[in-house]
Amino acid sequence: MKRRVLMLFRRFGLVGPAFRTYERAVALRPSRIRTVDGPPLPPRRLMVRVAGTADADWFLRGGRAAYDAIAAHISLDDANDVLDFGCGCGRVLRYWGAHDGTITGTDRDADAIAWCRGNLAFARLLRNGLEPPLDLPDEGLDLVYALSVFTHLTAGLQTAWRDELRRVVRPGGRLLLTVHGRSYLPRLSGEERASFDAGELVVRWGELPGSNLCSAYHPERYVRETLADGFEVETLEPEGAIGNPTQDLIVLRRTVSASA
Ligand SMILES: C[S@@+](CC[C@H](N)C(=O)[O-])C[C@H]1O[C@@H](n2cnc3c(N)ncnc32)[C@H](O)[C@@H]1O
Numbered sequence: 001m002k003r004r005v006l007m008l009f010r011r012f013g014l015v016g017p018a019f020r021t022y023e024r025a026v027a028l029r030p031s032r033i034r035t036v037d038g039p040p041l042p043p044r045r046l047m048v049r050v051a052g053t054a055d056a057d058w059f060l061r062g063g064r065a066a067y068d069a070i071a072a073h074i075s076l077d078d079a080n081d082v083l084d085f086g087c088g089c090g091r092v093l094r095y096w097g098a099h100d101g102t103i104t105g106t107d108r109d110a111d112a113i114a115w116c117r118g119n120l121a122f123a124r125l126l127r128n129g130l131e132p133p134l135d136l137p138d139e140g141l142d143l144v145y146a147l148s149v150f151t152h153l154t155a156g157l158q159t160a161w162r163d164e165l166r167r168v169v170r171p172g173g174r175l176l177l178t179v180h181g182r183s184y185l186p187r188l189s190g191e192e193r194a195s196f197d198a199g200e201l202v203v204r205w206g207e208l209p210g211s212n213l214c215s216a217y218h219p220e221r222y223v224r225e226t227l228a229d230g231f232e233v234e235t236l237e238p239e240g241a242i243g244n245p246t247q248d249l250i251v252l253r254r255t256v257s258a259s260a
Pocket residue numbers: 049050051085086087088089090091092106107108109112128129130131146147148149152209210211212244
């Protein structure tokens with residue numbers, strides 16, 4: 001949706017409803033139809049919420065590519081207990097059906113979680129609030145991944161969720177994230193770019209935290225100095241998130257001495 005139109009709605013306090021109407025309109029656009037192997041496709045309105053489009057082909061291929069990117073960066077033999085934080089309607093979760101260990105998905109979107117519960121029987125599904133906590137014990141997970149989730153959180157929520165995800169990952173376990181890095185600089189205004197270049201997190205539409213309209217941009221310095229607190233940075237690959245183009249892919253390893 002055009003920024004100028006959104007600014008107009010913002011003046012009247014209507015930006016949230018306007019954006020939801022826009023997402024519903026996107027869900028009405030025709031898309032390529034294909035036969036689906038595995039779980040059924042979610043309703044189009046749910047696909048739009050995670051992918052920005054209801055194109056089934058993109059949803060499936062993007063989800064598969066994201067799963068493959070995880071498998072390329074993490075030894076899944078060492079990742080028995082896994083959490084998909086911000087799983088939405090299971091774009092990536094749907095590919096974990098053959099996993100030998102446990103797979104949990106969690107999201108704040110009640111409709112998405114209800115759909116996953118009804119259609120991805122191999123996974124455990126939880127709903128969480130905008131803010132922590134998760135209903136999960138300390139240090140019980142080998143891997144948490146959050147694909148295009150920190151991209152929609154305000155500064156306070158970034159650090160709150162970093163701490164919460166660090167709490168649930170075991171020492172030595174991994175947190176894999178995707179973020180808007182330098183490839184998104186052309187989207188930013190001159191002032192926002194200056195903040196980004198100074199190593200500061202840039203957040204737009206912070207009044208709608210957790211929605212796709214709220215967008216956060218992560219300079220490398222912020223990732224290393226703030227997001228990675230209590231972790232070691234194993235990988236920081238610009239545009240490496242092949243299932244979430246053109247986001248950066250980050251793998252953090254929880255330091256063994258970090259307290260939760
Ligand atoms: C762009 S979608 C990505 C969904 C999924 N990870 C994927 O790659 O297909 C962002 C997701 O983050 C979820 N989300 C945003 N804030 C959240 C929060 N505080 N806790 C859990 N999920 C959140 C949204 O509901 C949405 O499902």
